[in-house]
Amino acid sequence: MPNLASLLVDTAARLPRRPAVVLDDTVLSYAELDDLSARAATLLRDGGVHPGDRVALIAPNVPHMPIAYYGILRSGAVVVPLNPLLTPRELAHHFQDAEVSAVVVWEAMAGACREALERLGLDVPVVELSAAGTLQRLAGVEPLAGLEQRGAQDMAVLLYTSGTTGRPKGAMLTHDNLLGNAEMVVDLFRIVPEDVFFGGLPFFHVFGQTVALNAVVAAGAAVTLLPRFAPRTVLEILERDGVTVLDGVPSMHVALLGAAGDRPVALPALRAAISGGAALPVEVLRRFEGVFGVRLYEGYGLSETSPVVSFNQLDGPVRPGSIGTAVPGARLRVLDDTGAEVPTGEVGELAVAGRYVMAGYWRNPEATAEAVRDGWFRTGDLARMDQDGCVFIVDRKKDMILRGGYNVYPREVEEALYEHPAVAEVAVVGISDEVQGQEVAAFVVLTAEAAPDGERLVPELRSWVRERVASYKRPRLYRVVDALPKGPTGKILKREVEGLV
Incomplete structure (x- = not known):
């Protein structure tokens, strides 16, 4: 019977001396990580933790985090990974909702x-x-x-969503969900023991947990950790540790371009870069590939899908602006409001089925029934699919702006603004308007070179957008800001942006 921790046990038996986890001068081999996680499992058992119990894990990306993560799994318990920046009030909600039996905390x-x-x-x-x-x-x-054997459909991780549409819900990810997704990612990116992954994506989030931890361990590769993202430090780590695969979210890639000053960076070990977690602006992709000299592969996933369900794959069609095609083990459809599949090229809601879809929301059958219908998980993302199966995310369904009866997709306007050389980051949102219902507003972070010009650049930005998008899509309000509010993984929080008006 499967247990997600078997990834570590099997690799430690096969490659005991290979480095597994690196943090500056600290290096844990697979044998050491395996041994320490087995001891952590005993510590939990001695503390009264039983198979199936939920154990909260609150830690940054330090070597202790994977030790505890696999230790909890080995004991047969369920990992409840939580953001170290949560307040006591927020932690209390999660502890109570998950009915935790123990807490492991940095x-x-x-x-x-x-x-x-x-x-x-x-x-x-x-x-x-x-x-x-x-x-x-x-x-x-x-x-x-050994390790406590679990059923394929037993819960391995209780992962709380970000709560952008209300209180966070706990996605029940099974051992089979996460094992399957990790093994697929190994094949997808042809990960080998000689690879070194960048470990700056937080492991309490499903993207970092699957791509930079579980898949790395499954392949016997190494991950070099960074507890707190700092772009100049990242550039040093990439060179110092010979990182071969750089994984991140778009805001991380934007920050790295800023640190590099858009000048070519020589990183001979780097073979690929990965982007997920949010839409990757095409202009950022082009600039990144020009500066770092490697392909930047954009993909897509959600907490509820373990997470990876589509990618611009090494052997498949690569289209800028696309999240690629469905990965092995996942099926994708684009549906209208009645649940019928829309014609090729038309916009609808993206739905996912297959091995990686969660078992449901923890003790929330109503939310589960709403999200998963006939085996298809409704993502809440508007998308279109071309004749080759490449998917293009148009926008979040809830982020679409209805201006005077016209649908405005913020991402389209953001893409136009990202093409302006003075723009570092941008968020386009809808704000209330008595006449139009909603009006389009753009919040812009300027590059370091352009920042001194501040609001004086707004007329130029207006003119720039006027040449690129239809009149009903153009922002009526521009606001230059120092930074945009972001979540723990660097994703721009549109709801908080709306509060900046």
């Missing part, structure tokens, strides 16, 4: 964690991870023999 977040537990009056074991004492503590614990 030392810097331990105070907020204990405050959350006190609010609930909840008495559960708290395992505090620390740079100084954790590894020594584990050395005194006997490793758990």
Whole structure:
């Protein structure tokens, strides 16, 4: 019977001396990671954790995080990965909703964690991870023999969504969901033990967890960690550690271009870059490939789909602006509001079926029934599919702007603005308007060189957009801002942008 932790157990038996996790001068081999995770499993068992129990894991990308992650899985428990930046109030909601039996937390977040537990009056074991004492503590614990076997459809990870449409919901990802997605990613990007992945995507999020952790471990490759994203530090790590695959979200790629100054960067080890988590502007893709000299492959996935379901694949058609074609194990359709498939090239809601779709939302049958119908998960993303099966995301369904009876897709306007050399980042949103119902507004972050010109550039931006999009799509409001609000993975938060008006 499968257990997601078998990825580590099998690789440690096959490649015990290969480096698994790197953080500056700290290197854990697969044998060491395997051993430490087995000891962590014993620690949890001794604390009263049983198979099927939910265990919260709150940590940045440090070596202790994968030790605890695989330790929880080995014990047969369910990992509940949480953002280390959550407040005690937010943590309390997650602890209560998941009915956690234990909490594993990095030392810097331990105070907020204990405050959350006190609010609930909840008495559960708290395992505090620390740079100084954790590894020594584990050395005194006997490793758990083998690993707890689980059913393919048993829950491995309870992953809470970002909550952009209300309170976060817990997506129940099974051992089979995550095993299948990790193994598919290995094949998709031909990951080999000699590869070194960049580990700046947070492991508490499904993108980093699958692509930069589980797939890396499945292949016996290495991941070099960065607990907090800093673009200049990333450039140093890419060169120092011989990173071969750079994975990130669009805002990370934009930041790296800024750090590089749009000048060519020589990274002979780098063979590919990956983008996901949000729409990748075509102009950013072109600039990135010009600066770093490698292909930047855009893909698509969601928390509810483990996550990867489509990609511009190494052997398939690569089309700028597209999220590529369905990956093995996933099926994609574009549906109208009645659930019927739309003709090729027309816009509808993207739906996903196949091995990677979650088992449902934790203790929320109504939300599950709304999201998954006849085995198809409704993504909430508007898309079109061409004759070759390449999918183009038009926009989030909820982000579409209805201006005077016309549909305006923010991404189309954003793409036009990204082509302007002074624009570093942009978010286009709809704001209330008594006459039109909604009006189009653009919030722009300028490049370092253009920033001193500030609002004086707005007339130029208006003229630029006027030449590129129809009149009903053009922003009536432009606002130059220092930064755009982002979530923990760097995704621009449109709802918070609307609050900047």
